Amino acid sequence: MSLEKPQIIAHIQKSLNYTVFDSRWIPCSAKFVCMGNFARGTGVVQIYEVQHGELQLVKEIEKAKPIKCGTFGATSLQQRHLATGDFDGSLNVWNLEVPESPVYSVKAHKEIINSIDGVGGLGIGDGAPEIVCSVEFDRKDINMNKLVATSLEGKFHVFDMRTQHPTKGFASVSEKAHKSTIWQVRHLPQNRDIFMTAGGAGNLHLWKYEYPAQRTKKGADDVDMGVAGSVNLLQNVTLSTQPISSLDWSPDKQGLCVCSSFDQSVRVLIVTKLNTV
Incomplete structure (x- = not known):
């Protein structure tokens, strides 16, 4: 193993009690969200914060339908609203501070929304959520x-x-x-x-x-x-014997990323030497 190359280091690993489909860094923070579904068929959003080399669960939100994907791309950096797509085809935008009901909701598809992205938060105007794959x-x-x-x-x-x-x-x-x-x-x-x-x-x-x-x-x-x-x-x-279903780089810290896998784990990774390649 050449130490001159960038190294991908598993910094923190945490097992979860649900199937996790997506994970996203919350902009301008050391927090990220994980989204998925419980065995009982409901959806879940968890917010974790990286503290002293460990993951602290900040908040857990349970929803009626399993959540397949999410993005902070459809919001400003001040609002940091999370847009999600669920198994029922609903596209919802959540204020994670007050997550009881969505700030925006639309029946976007007849069936599951597999992927979502947006073009807000760039300082050039907010964007409507755009579904991609x-x-x-x-x-x-x-x-x-x-x-x-x-x-x-x-x-x-x-x-x-x-x-x-x-x-x-x-x-x-x-x-x-x-x-x-x-x-x-x-x-x-x-x-x-x-x-x-x-x-x-x-x-x-x-x-x-x-x-x-x-x-x-x-x-x-x-x-x-x-x-x-x-x-x-x-x-x-x-990193795992199961598929890695999501991956997200930190927008604030170069080389820091979070990924989730179907082994019901979320991992925080550090990729080194990215400024030398």
């Missing part, structure tokens, strides 16, 4: 730059979104990264060329995208087309 742009506060999409067969694709050819579309690079479904991809907020993928075999892979010398070239029809870069594997680690 295991894809992520590298940044939300600039023109389209890069998009990573993960798939069932263990492969992911990085698209250069700056140049779209009329027939060939966007340039992309693909990588067979895992031996099973890639459940999640998350870009490092402090360096959007670094991203982590979470796999169905309980492993995490840390990647860096390298841009080509030139991002566009003239095609045979003399029309601009994109040129894909390459991806380099920086580090990988196996």
Whole structure:
């Protein structure tokens, strides 16, 4: 094991008494939320705070329907409202200080909401929640730059979104990264060329995208087309025998992240040497 590379360290691990589907850092804090469902069929949101190397349960909220996903992306950094999608197809926005009833609620889908994202909290206006599925742009506060999409067969694709050819579309690079479904991809907020993928075999892979010398070239029809870069594997680690269902980087502390797995555990991780790659 080379110590020159970034290391992925499991800092804290906590077993939970429910199936956890998603975990998200609360902006501007040392707290995160876990969302899932109890065996009795109800939904749960737990708020944890990292204190002196341990996790302290701050609040537990039980809801009628299991909660599949959540995001703080649809709110301002002052409000920090949590938007959730549940098994019943309802999209709810919660004030976690007063969580008895949602501040906004809509029947968004007929069935389960599997994934949710938003574009608020950027200082450029609040965004409406947007439903997406295991894809992520590298940044939300600039023109389209890069998009990573993960798939069932263990492969992911990085698209250069700056140049779209009329027939060939966007340039992309693909990588067979895992031996099973890639459940999640998350870009490092402090360096959007670094991203982590979470796999169905309980492993995490840390990647860096390298841009080509030139991002566009003239095609045979003399029309601009994109040129894909390459991806380099920086580090990988196996944390569980079960799929890692969620992953979220801390927006405030580089290298700090939280992930949850179907082994009914939540883990706080520290990734080192990210400023040297």
